[in-house]
Amino acid sequence: MQRPDTNSPAPSCRVSAASGALLATLSGPWLITSPAPAPDASPAALLRALEATPRPARLAFESSGVTGWDSSLLSALRAVLAKAAATGVQADLSGLPEGVAALLDLAAKVPERKGAARHSVSEPFLERVGGLALSVRDGFEGLTEFLGDVTLACLNLARGRAVFQRSELLSLIKQSGLDALPIVSLISLLVGLILAFVGAIQLRQFGAQIYVSTIVGIAMVRVMGAIMTGIIMAGRTGAAFAAELGTMQVNEEIDALRTFGFSPTEFLVLPRMLALVLMMPLLCVYADLMGVLGGFIVGVVMLDINPMQYLTTTWQSVPLVNFWIGLTHSTVFGVLIALAGCYRGMRCGRSALAVGQATTSAVVTSIMSIIIATAVLTVLCEILGF
Amino acid sequence: MQADAGTTEPRIQVSNLTVAYGDFVIMRDLNFTVKQGDIFIIMGGSGCGKSTLLRVLVGLKEPAQGTVTYRQGSLWDVDDEKRSAILRRTGVLFQSGALFSSMTLAENISLPLQQYTSLPAKDIRELASLKLALVGLSGFEDFYPSEISGGMCKRAGLARAMALDPDILFFDEPSAGLDPVSAHLLDELILELRDSLKATFVVVTHELASIFDIGSNSVYLDVETRTMTASGNPTTLLETTTDPLLRRFLTRGKE
Ligand SMILES: Nc1ncnc2c1ncn2[C@@H]1O[C@H](COP(=O)(O)OP(=O)(O)O)[C@@H](O)[C@H]1O
Ligand SMILES: [Mg+2]
Numbered sequence: 001m002q003r004p005d006t007n008s009p010a011p012s013c014r015v016s017a018a019s020g021a022l023l024a025t026l027s028g029p030w031l032i033t034s035p036a037p038a039p040d041a042s043p044a045a046l047l048r049a050l051e052a053t054p055r056p057a058r059l060a061f062e063s064s065g066v067t068g069w070d071s072s073l074l075s076a077l078r079a080v081l082a083k084a085a086a087t088g089v090q091a092d093l094s095g096l097p098e099g100v101a102a103l104l105d106l107a108a109k110v111p112e113r114k115g116a117a118r119h120s121v122s123e124p125f126l127e128r129v130g131g132l133a134l135s136v137r138d139g140f141e142g143l144t145e146f147l148g149d150v151t152l153a154c155l156n157l158a159r160g161r162a163v164f165q166r167s168e169l170l171s172l173i174k175q176s177g178l179d180a181l182p183i184v185s186l187i188s189l190l191v192g193l194i195l196a197f198v199g200a201i202q203l204r205q206f207g208a209q210i211y212v213s214t215i216v217g218i219a220m221v222r223v224m225g226a227i228m229t230g231i232i233m234a235g236r237t238g239a240a241f242a243a244e245l246g247t248m249q250v251n252e253e254i255d256a257l258r259t260f261g262f263s264p265t266e267f268l269v270l271p272r273m274l275a276l277v278l279m280m281p282l283l284c285v286y287a288d289l290m291g292v293l294g295g296f297i298v299g300v301v302m303l304d305i306n307p308m309q310y311l312t313t314t315w316q317s318v319p320l321v322n323f324w325i326g327l328t329h330s331t332v333f334g335v336l337i338a339l340a341g342c343y344r345g346m347r348c349g350r351s352a353l354a355v356g357q358a359t360t361s362a363v364v365t366s367i368m369s370i371i372i373a374t375a376v377l378t379v380l381c382e383i384l385g386f
Numbered sequence: 387m388q389a390d391a392g393t394t395e396p397r398i399q400v401s402n403l404t405v406a407y408g409d410f411v412i413m414r415d416l417n418f419t420v421k422q423g424d425i426f427i428i429m430g431g432s433g434c435g436k437s438t439l440l441r442v443l444v445g446l447k448e449p450a451q452g453t454v455t456y457r458q459g460s461l462w463d464v465d466d467e468k469r470s471a472i473l474r475r476t477g478v479l480f481q482s483g484a485l486f487s488s489m490t491l492a493e494n495i496s497l498p499l500q501q502y503t504s505l506p507a508k509d510i511r512e513l514a515s516l517k518l519a520l521v522g523l524s525g526f527e528d529f530y531p532s533e534i535s536g537g538m539c540k541r542a543g544l545a546r547a548m549a550l551d552p553d554i555l556f557f558d559e560p561s562a563g564l565d566p567v568s569a570h571l572l573d574e575l576i577l578e579l580r581d582s583l584k585a586t587f588v589v590v591t592h593e594l595a596s597i598f599d600i601g602s603n604s605v606y607l608d609v610e611t612r613t614m615t616a617s618g619n620p621t622t623l624l625e626t627t628t629d630p631l632l633r634r635f636l637t638r639g640k641e
Pocket of ligand 1: 407430431432433435436437438
């Protein structure tokens with residue numbers, strides 16, 4: 001959008017008709033940086049004049065008043081000439097500034113390739129529904145194929161035949177485990193603090209402050225620790241997996257692996273999955289502890305609970321089964337995050353845009369599947385009576 | 387520096403090949419034979435499907451129709467294990483080099499050696515140095531791909547493609563993005579390797595200088611008719627062909 005600039009003069013294109021011929025008088029600076037011409041002196045007026053009845057026979061140009069020109073003049077003239085050709089008006093380019101006619105010829109030299117331009121046709125509703133259904137089926141096929149590959153790779157791993165680099169596994173374990181500790185500490189501590197704080201306000205009314213330790217303990221250990229680490233890891237590591245594999249796809253590195261006879265699923269997906277499945281439960285236990293510490297701080301500082309008493313109540317009132325439930329959750333989340341990140345990365349297109357999309361959808365898919373898995377696991381625990 | 391024609395033993399036979407992305411046919415009815423010792427050029431304008439054809443030849447993409455037959459069997463009619471055994475005798479240099487960006491140059495070259503040989507680490511490292519020296523990159527063993535120039539990436543990619551001493555080497559536009567001198571040196575390197583390693587080369591390119599310098603045989607893919615319109619020694623083609631499109635291609639549009 002050109003901002004009107006009152007200081008600099010605007011270009012103009014005035015049309016005059018004489019004995020069936022049009023004369024377009026161009027003047028002023030025809031530059032990309034110039035302000036837009038006034039409506040009655042713009043190329044649009046010339047386009048209208050070309051369509052007028054009776055049809056003018058010829059179109060000539062006069063350009064001695066043009067103080068400068070660049071591609072903005074060319075593009076305006078190109079539209080005018082196209083209209084002139086369409087309406088059958090003879091255009092005489094001799095009055096244009098030197099070089100303009102040559103450039104216009106150059107632009108017209110290679111005819112537009114038929115069928116090359118993409119036209120956005122509005123498809124009928126049924127066709128769109130059908131297209132959507134087909135793409136869902138394709139996506140489903142892709143997913144089952146990927147899951148099949150991963151299963152085969154896991155079987156090969158169990159038989160000790162999977163081909164991947166042990167050194168890469170170690171560095172992945174460090175990246176997804178050790179390097180995540182600061183953020184996991186911070187978030188879990190805060191979640192523990194918040195849980196305790198909200199609980200304390202209510203429980204203080206009944207003089208039942210001590211139960212803050214129970215609330216925080218059960219909530220963190222049973223599910224919050226796992227969910228918080230899951231969401232952190234989805235944003236941190238799942239996104240990283242998708243971006244890494246997507247970039248390797250763009251860079252033809254995955255093709256190169258295939259030509260050496262390596263299975264990309266074994267070589268790239270398997271170590272990432274192993275690293276996350278090993279690290280998620282550990283991070284979860286760590287998050288549980290940090291959360292309890294958060295509750296402890298609120299309990300001791302705000303509610304004046306005796307520190308020893310807080311800890312013993314937590315220990316006694318949180319059944320051990322909650323701990324195992326939390327670990328199960330985190331292991332499942334680890335698998336889901338690794339699968340989502342790697343799946344999106346492996347199916348990434350060959351452009352920077354595609355890598356961005358792969359990363360975004362890896363995070364969205366991971367978080368969605370974490371929530372769904374939590375619901376399923378909760379119902380299962382309910383049925384099994386835990 | 388005219389390359390001499392290869393011997394007569396066929397290495398790759400392509401018959402009735404059609405390659406497509408879904409329903410969109412890129413090329414159809416391709417028939418040609420790559421012989422032992424050939425430097426076989428796949429030429430054609432940008433976007434005509436050269437890279438796609440190469441992907442079919444090296445087993446990365448399944449053809450819509452037709453066969454690609456190596457000495458050991460037809461690539462798409464054998465099981466996966468046999469196919470990877472066939473392909474292990476080939477090396478590919480991708481258009482961008484496609485070096486593994488998380489590994490140093492030496493590690494890049496060592497990777498296939500670690501997998502397919504039982505050599506001790508020290509020997510593998512020495513082999514990797516040797517391959518790098520062959521392509522003029524000795525001393526760069528511990529550099530990462532992001533720390534070297536595009537031309538060097540190409541040469542390192544070539545070193546990696548040669549890691550397992552393949553019988554057939556595939557190049558996708560080896561000289562694209564190189565200055566004329568480096569491009570010429572790469573051509574010389576290809577000729578030397580052909581003569582010393584007794585390898586066969588399949589080179590995708592549209593660089594006329596390379597085509598005439600190194601090509602002993604070629605196919606021309608035409609983007610309009612979506613098939614091959616000529617094949618043979620490029621120099622002979624230039625002298626004999628009457629096909630206006632091919633003439634334009636081979637003379638840079640001057641005729
Ligand atoms: N993944 C893809 N899906 C659909 N069409 C593709 C894909 N990749 C390439 N193409 C199309 O295939 C044609 C040939 O591409 P390519 O083999 O890269 O050409 P070249 O290497 O000869 O320049 C192009 O027209 C391109 O639009
Ligand atoms: Mg290409």
